[in-house]
Amino acid sequence: MKFHFSEEEQEIISMVEDYAIKEVGPRAQEIDEEERFPIEAREGLAEMGMMGVYFPEEYGGAGMSYLTYIGVAEKLAEYCATTSIMMMASESLCAWPIFQYGTEEQKQKFLAPLCSGEKLGAFALTEPSAGTDAAMQKTVAADKGDHWLINGSKIFITNAQYADIFVFFAMTDKEKGTKGISAFIVEKGTPGFEVSGHEKKMGIRGSSTSELIFNDCKIPKENLLGELGKGFKIAMTTLDGGRVGVAAQAVGIAQGAINDALAYVKERVQFGKPIWKFQNTQFQLADMQAKVDAARLLLYRAAQAKQDGEPYSHLAAMAKLVCAETASDVTRRCVQLAGGYGYSRDYPFERHMRDAKITEIYEGTSEVQRMVISGWMGNK
């Protein structure tokens, strides 16, 4: 077993860290405070080739390993959780299903500009009454012979206001339940398709989260993604990958909080010495780092399995469950270590804590991860 990145992978991760230190970290507080989409990083990461890290070069990707992508996502989240999910919602949730299930024409038309970063992607499954119970899709796609007619709405869609290409799901045959759900691609600006509002959130506040409204929206027949009736499977396999990404984001947030806390406790003097000199501080941070490293190993195990083409749904669920809960625990403890300053919005600790919480919720709540893990255990 190898527990390290190759030299090549490490070079790319270090490269993105250098960028994150100079360009992403310094804007993280402002992006959070003003609920502003990280437009500079969206452009910068595109120029660097980070919007298509693990896709083949023939589709404009960088042709790197999946592990590299996970390392990049983790590093970005260490400095700004919002920036990290902006990249991943496009890459894991929109580019990947098109790469995996799309026709050659769809790959040329949609995947290539996503990989180059010319266009930004989004994924739309959740509806007001279809959250964890994702099979309860109310959005309908009617076959009108030469086009699909879409009606319905989606909520909590990441990147929505800035995305150009959306992978979304709709009922094509209500009678068939989950086998009546199909996946489609819709482009921004399509008549009858509207992106509405901005969800005010607890954390990742710079991330664009909006509602999608389809009102007699006509989309071309060739925008069906994958086979008719296979949408639910496409959604679930896409989310398996997305969960590895969210686990990476969680580890990054937790590590970022520890790094900030370590710097803080070495400077903060109480009772005549830096609080780092107190054993409680040392033990707290030691526990946190050990937990984060343990979570990180679950993350890398899941990423490695995905990269190797092995079954990994349960591994992704375990990684996301543990990484997300670790991030929430660690960031909360970092707030406590910094005391009043930890609670102040002038310091990054409370932001890390707010950002961490979403990793327990999106792309399947922690409860969903437990369902996946126990389902796998029951079937063994």
Add this chain to the structure above:
Amino acid sequence: MEILVCIKQVPDDSVNIKMNPATNAPDLDIATPIVNAFDTYALEMATRLKEAIGDSTITVVSVGPDKAKDAIKTCLAVGASKGYVVKADATDTISTADALAKAVAKIEEAEGVKFDIIFCGKESTDCASGQVGTMLAEDLDVPVVTNLVDIEKIDAGISAKQETEEGYNIIEVAMPCVVTVTKPEYEPRYPTIKSKMAARKIPIGELEIGDVVAPAVTVVANAEPPKKAAGVKINEETLEESMAMALGMMRDAKVL
């Protein structure tokens, strides 16, 4: 056009360096080696010039130890396409300039080219003597323009925008020449995954140049800068009273 960019690997200057009491020298182990900031500006300016005129090659050279190859590799991902590290016993500006001049001749011979412009950063962020570029021009017997913030190719050679304390000079100079670069209005570009991967495949040449002129500077001792005293806070009720207090103190200290 053939362009050479001379770079130096320096300790990361964003790290607070302290003296090591055991060696009585600055403890540089805590600072990651990076490319000198002014050299990154020089490379960016060279790369923009190359993009503007096309059909040019940028070579980077560094006098330094084996690990200076890391710095060269960094440059190969952001514009340069060839790189050389020069092994020489050069510890001060005069010996470094001599080593570079000899390296220029060696590279020109090896590649079968003549360099039209040699870019240097105006100074290094570690020693900050700001002399190597000018000395190199002297050794090569070519003109030099210092403190550039912009460069343009013209028929007669180049037009250089030089920053001065009062403003700018526009200087036209024939090639070959040496230019030294200060902070321009733009930032150096970031590498891309593709350029980074391509850079990994470029072999970095090693140059043995034999003896160089003996260093003229010997380090006698290292000393930490004195710590600043806390100072005096003046916070009288009115601005006038504060001013009067400050002037009084300066008079008492006999600085006025």
